[in-house]
Amino acid sequence: MNITSAKWEKVYAGDTLLTDKGGIVAMIDGEQCHVPTDPMNRHYAEIQKQVAAGTLTIQDAD
């Protein structure tokens, strides 16, 4: 699994910001993927693993 970038996504209800870490948009194997913060999701687990290893940084949401 080749992850080249990761950025948090904001979650809104109407125009109310609920969280600025509601998910991660990541480039995985050349495709833009929307990854949920579910620890059993293999993409999220791999992102967490690479962040812990210091090889990937999750950018703040726009």
Next chain:
Amino acid sequence: MALTKLNTLSLADDAITSAKIADDAITSALIADNAVVTAAIADDAVTSAKTTVTSINPNLIINGDMAIAQRNTTSVGTGPKTCDRWYSTWTGGGITQSQVALTSGGAYDEGHRHAFKMAVTSTSSANSRYAQIRYMPEAKDIRNFGWQYTSGSSYITMSFWVKSSLAGTYFLSFDGPDSGNAQVYSTPFTLSADTWTKITKTIPGGSNIVLNDDTGIGFYIDIRMDLGTDYTASDATINAWADRSTSYSKTTTDFAQSWFNTANATWELTGVKLEVGQSATTFEKPDYTTELQKCQRYWWTIRGDEGQDYSNNYGFLVQWSSARFSGWNPFWTMNFPVEMRVIPTTTILGTWGTNNAGSWTNAGYKTKMSATLGFSGTTITGGAYAHFNSTDDAVTFDAEM
């Protein structure tokens, strides 16, 4: 006149009773075809002890006949890219994976019409090389399907059809990550070149096996075509459960041949069945719809090339008036065909046809049963839309292991 010949007319009715027939005097060879009709068999004459009934065990493997390939039929990537639920895992060199049609051979004769194929496109002789086909059942599924997995006298049996272009001895391995020290069982099998062979392996339980009652990985089930010497040892434990406590290496003995270092080497696999018990029972062909739904627990898609006429904007459309939403970003909920294993990753593929659509977003508002797709940055005041307009447009949901 002496009696020289006895025919049936010479015998009175009921003259020959069963008491006058020696034990074993009437063998099956003396009974004409169809001589014993149902009416001649007394009620209760045939007991269950005199019959053999073969039952068919359930198969824990999904898409074991490789008939379903939702993503693609060929890929140069690693992971689950072609046949649903099946991974091509390798490092070094290059390998193409594909779903292929079968037209002859032992697997075909047993009823299989598809196989998962791996083909070497660039060789590797590195000690760190590996090439495997991997399947991962959920821990709860293998934990709860009847195997007393901590008992050495309880068994599972895995059977499969395989064909390699290179003769040699290969390995089937089970690796259970839920145990404190992961438990590994590796067992060898031998193939002749270019010959479909049915392999059957029976594996006992192991006292140190742990399987959680969850949707995580129960076992890495690996069919190993090649491992470099970083992962093998001449004295590795095989045909028994062993700890993988310090390293992933040394879980099989050395490979005498190198499939991955053989130009254009191929490997095909189908008819995979994993069942409880000490023998392989018939591979019962699954119903397509049921099997597809099982696969969709892990991955499913809406794709442009299945639309009736993508060039005329059919297939998939979201459309809205921003005035109706008072400037709020529009969202739509999509219900999944089945409950997915975990909350899935969503991917929007292709170029689409859009008008004032902003950027796709899929943050939050997702469960195992539904996801909310939407757009951010929609500040226009008129109508807007996004639709499939080419065959590579798709929305995918990925909850694979």
